[in-house]
Amino acid sequence: MASPAPSSPLPRIRVLATGGTIAGAQTVGSRGYQAAAFSIEALVSAVPQLATLARLEVEQVAAIGSQDMDEAVWLRLAARTQAALAEPDIAAVVITHGTDTMEETGYFLNLVVPSAKPVVLVGAMRPATEMSADGPMNLYNAVAVAAHPETGGRGVLVVANDEIHFAREVAKTNTTQVGTFKATHRGLAGLVHAGRLHLYAPPVRAHTTQSEFAGPLPAALPRVDIVYAHAGMGRELVDAAVRAGAKGLVVAGVGDGNLHANALSACAAAARAGVAVVRSSRTGGGVVERNIEIPDDELGFIAADELNPQKARVLLMLGLTRTAAPAALQALFYRY
Numbered sequence: 283m284a285s286p287a288p289s290s291p292l293p294r295i296r297v298l299a300t301g302g303t304i305a306g307a308q309t310v311g312s313r314g315y316q317a318a319a320f321s322i323e324a325l326v327s328a329v330p331q332l333a334t335l336a337r338l339e340v341e342q343v344a345a346i347g348s349q350d351m352d353e354a355v356w357l358r359l360a361a362r363t364q365a366a367l368a369e370p371d372i373a374a375v376v377i378t379h380g381t382d383t384m385e386e387t388g389y390f391l392n393l394v395v396p397s398a399k400p401v402v403l404v405g406a407m408r409p410a411t412e413m414s415a416d417g418p419m420n421l422y423n424a425v426a427v428a429a430h431p432e433t434g435g436r437g438v439l440v441v442a443n444d445e446i447h448f449a450r451e452v453a454k455t456n457t458t459q460v461g462t463f464k465a466t467h468r469g470l471a472g473l474v475h476a477g478r479l480h481l482y483a484p485p486v487r488a489h490t491t492q493s494e495f496a497g498p499l500p501a502a503l504p505r506v507d508i509v510y511a512h513a514g515m516g517r518e519l520v521d522a523a524v525r526a527g528a529k530g531l532v533v534a535g536v537g538d539g540n541l542h543a544n545a546l547s548a549c550a551a552a553a554r555a556g557v558a559v560v561r562s563s564r565t566g567g568g569v570v571e572r573n574i575e576i577p578d579d580e581l582g583f584i585a586a587d588e589l590n591p592q593k594a595r596v597l598l599m600l601g602l603t604r605t606a607a608p609a610a611l612q613a614l615f616y617r618y
């Protein structure tokens with residue numbers, strides 16, 4: 283649908299900044315750049331057109347490249363998002379974020395934010411000082427999505443490169459290109475072109491207001507590690523994760539979540555010891571089903587269904603705050 287003309291008064295939107303390339307500056311005389319070099323005030327003032335969309339207020343929650351995102355920052359960001367959305371006059375939250383781990387942060391918030399108000403993550407692939415920086419238009423589009431009266435109730439969204447993605451569906455698929463974000467399973471949430479929206483079907487899986495994790499946040503999240511499968515995989519990294527105290531393990535399996543017999547027997551031992559073992563896939567697409575080549579029922583494993591390894595880790599961490607029972611954890615992977 284096309285966007286209506288902006289109504290008056292404009293919605294009040296809080297922008298929570300975490301850093302990333304959208305706030306990045308190229309380093310003089312080298313190929314590199316420094317993420318999170320600019321403040322959110324500088325980013326917003328570089329796009330004066332934002333004033334036609336919303337009344338923005340800004341808060342710097344972190345100033346990091348998103349490769350440094352961790353559970354402590356997630357919990358702080360979630361708390362600040364919840365607090366903003368609880369204010370009756372705040373219509374939506376926009377979060378600026380590096381693209382490396384945006385899909386994980388977005389999916390985490392999709393599960394813990396108890397509000398139907400829009401939450402929109404936005405980043406950029408090119409630093410703010412680069413030729414054809416994509417950040418300003420992405421930020422403008424993200425605020426347009428957040429300000430639109432029909433984007434609430436669709437779960438947490440990610441906006442980049444004129445596309446609107448569901449946080450659950452989106453994955454970063456390319457190291458450098460501006461079209462890096464793809465929805466590998468259920469498709470786009472919509473398109474946004476120079477602030478004009480075209481919304482597609484709402485998401486099917488439970489999120490935000492329907493999520494059992496939405497509400498009071500845990501003080502910390504349990505350790506969950508990801509082990510990446512490959513030809514000739516041994517058992518050592520699985521054993522090391524268990525020794526390091528992992529309460530859960532996600533296997534980025536080959537193909538349909540498979541792994542070499544050596545690593546499989548280590549995972550079976552981990553599951554017998556009470557570690558939650560989730561089989562996901564390193565392929566980047568497709569569903570991991572139960573009991574195809576690996577006897578999940580017998581070994582007490584969990585299949586990741588549609589979630590990629592990094593998102594399976596997010597759901598498993600939250601699930602383990604409630605239960606360690608494989609059947610109950612499996613049910614979460616079919617619901618969220």
Ligand code: GLU
Binds near residue numbers: 347348349379380382
């Ligand atoms: N490593 C940076 C980050 O994730 C670069 C990616 C980006 O923001 O585009 O913050």
